[in-house]
Amino acid sequence: MSNRRSRQSSNAPRISDDQMIDLVGKLRHLLPEISERRRSDKVSASKVLQETCNYIRKLHREVDNLSDRLSQLLDSVDEDSHEAAVIRSLLM
Amino acid sequence: MQPTSSMKEEFLKKWQMGLEIVRPSIDNTNVSERKKAIKLSADVAMASLRKGTTCWSRALIQKSATEDNFLVRQVLSGIKAETLINKKLTKKVVCHRKIVRRSKKISRRKSRSASEEAAAKAKRIVKKRTQGLRSVVPGGEFMSNDVLLLQETLDYIVSLQTQVNVMRSIVDAAEAEIER
Secondary structure (H helix, E strand, O other), X not given: OOOOOOOXXXXXXXXXXXXXXXXXXXXXXXXXXXXXXXXXXXXXXXXXXXHHHHHHHHHHHHHHXXXXXXXHHHHHOOOOOHHHHHHHHHHO | OOOOHHHHHHHHHHHHHHHHHXXXXXXXXXHHHHHXXXXXXXXXXXXXXXXOXXXXXXXXXXXXXXXXXHHHHHHHOOOOHHHHHHXXXXXXXXXXXXXXXXXXXXXXXXXXXXXXXXXXXXXXXXXXXXXHHHHHOXXXXXXXOXXXXXXXXXXXXXXXXXXXXXXXXXXXXXXXXXXX
16 A cells, blocks of 8 residues: 655646656756766765855855956056057957 | 857957946945956856856846946946836745645555655655755746756856856956966
């Protein structure tokens, strides 16, 4: 007698195993750290999700940092200088 | 799945367009205002690449519109700017703690084997991680379907990589120019 307990989730439908495996596999390829590990390693779904979160936060910080650098750059350059002209042509 | 050169090109064009529009915020203000303007135009450029086809980009557009409505309209012009800015996002996903606690209590009454326990615990952790993901993906709180969340995440990451890639090239080039 099989005791299949089907749990009713109160909110969103759970991911089916196949879909999860597929999407998690795709995420793996995007994440720099995990894709470096050996292919044969089984990476748990929760680990991939965690790495994904961390990666996204890292990308956010990079954008922030780059915006900062650019802002400082524009500050340091004299309005009428040759450098300013070159930078403006890069940006606008 | 990687940032393609056409994505990068388009991002650069849109970003440049945006920077031109926020020029007053760049030319005449302090460093932090300038940084905000630069970042905002980069985000609008990134979101506009998807032409309103993804949930995260729509959420980002709406958020950016609250900071600079004019900028968003200009960069999106031709992509139904009006609808995208004003369209209501669907209901927020709220985790009712009481309901979750009650359903956990009910399932605990049945006796569980060790493997069932482990499976249940794993599911809980996955649930926690997906909630974490919802908090970093724009509009995540509106994605009730976990499959949708993961698909959106994939697309969002590729877009972020595009954004970072192009911004980095520009900033590196600009810094090199200064050092000459």
